[in-house]
Amino acid sequence: MLNNLLERLRANPLALGLVGAGAVLGLGGLGWLAREVTARSETASRPSLLQLLEQVTQPATTPRQPQPRRPAPLPPPRPAWVSPLGRECVDRDPRLRQRLEAELAALPARRQRIPIDPSNYGVRFERDAFGHAIDPTPQVVVLHETVYGVGSALRTFQTPHPRDEDQVSYHTLIGGDGQVIDVLDPGQRAFGAGNSAFNGRWVVTNPRVGGSVNNFALHISLETPLDGEDNDPGHSGYSARQYDALALVLTDWMRRFAIPAAHITTHRQVDLGGERADPRSFDWQALKRRLGALSQLC
Known part of the structure; x- marks a missing residue:
């Protein structure tokens, strides 16, 4: 079926020209559509003037430093324990x-x-x-x-x-x-x-x-x-x-x-x-x- 169509186009030069022109226009349309999508994507990702102003006016942030631990309190002073259990190295019993x-x-x-x-x-x-x-x-x-x-x-x-x-x-x-x-x-x-x-x-x-x-x-x-x-x-x-x-x-x-x-x-x-x-x-x-x-x- 495709062979018959090609034979007819060869027999009719005017029809063959029209088909070629349509193909060129179609490819051009696809190219325009691709450029349009790309342009919109770049516009969406580009910061606006308001966003740029906000970035300039915001103060720079610095990483939070870890806070030093509070020292543990010491108990009140009192006399040290003196053990009544002295050394016992001789087996007496x-x-x-x-x-x-x-x-x-x-x-x-x-x-x-x-x-x-x-x-x-x-x-x-x-x-x-x-x-x-x-x-x-x-x-x-x-x-x-x-x-x-x-x-x-x-x-x-x-x-x-x-x-x-x-x-x-x-x-x-x-x-x-x-x-x-x-x-x-x-x-x-x-x-x-x-x-x-x-x-x-x-x-x-x-x-x-x-x-x-x-x-x-x-x-x-x-x-x-x-x-x-x-x-x-x-x-x-x-x-x-x-x-x-x-x-x-x-x-x-x-x-x-x-x-x-x-x-x-x-x-x-x-x-x-x-x-x-x-x-x-x-x-x-x-x-x-x-x-x-x-x-x-x-």
Whole structure:
């Protein structure tokens, strides 16, 4: 069919000329359309006079510089802690050592774990309230007493406390018979001491309430004897089985976290409010004999 059309155009020179002229006009129209589209595109992308004036009158912007972090406040000055646990490098009682080492090996099976309400503990922070990096590793052990029985302490820990001032917990409780009850893993932050510091150190996680040792401390509490359920300055003291269990738990923590004996302190010592007196009637020599037998003071 196309061959027939070509033969007819060759036979009719006038028709062939008209077709050629139409083709030229068509190509010219396409060229004009392309130039028109290009011109409109360039016009749209070219800034207007108003835009150019705005660019001239706007002030030059500079990159924002990072603001320096506010320094963390230091705790108020107070006398440094002088540990009653001196060096004890002589094994004075081999039988005590043998007995305590055997009990230490059996400690994991002996420990009882009781969960408490999440409102009474938290996570260990890796930055303080001012953005400074801090070490959350346990580095201090704070000794407490329950004042009332272990059961009363557990009920308090298991009760939800929405208000910060009511929240409280320790990592471990030691009953009068030497029972070891863990309520928190050492990796968690117990609320054992409020406004507190140890040897000039605290961590401020909430600027409105001051600093605390909780972020780098482990808390352990001894069950108070019945005659100590009051505000008197002392009581009949803790049992031999409590001192045994305390030495075992402390030895475990000291070995796991490389905590020196000089960093075993009391709630009375770290409390900045001057309101705490625990643990009352504590026998440091009883603890020293046991830690010495376990080679923790040499």
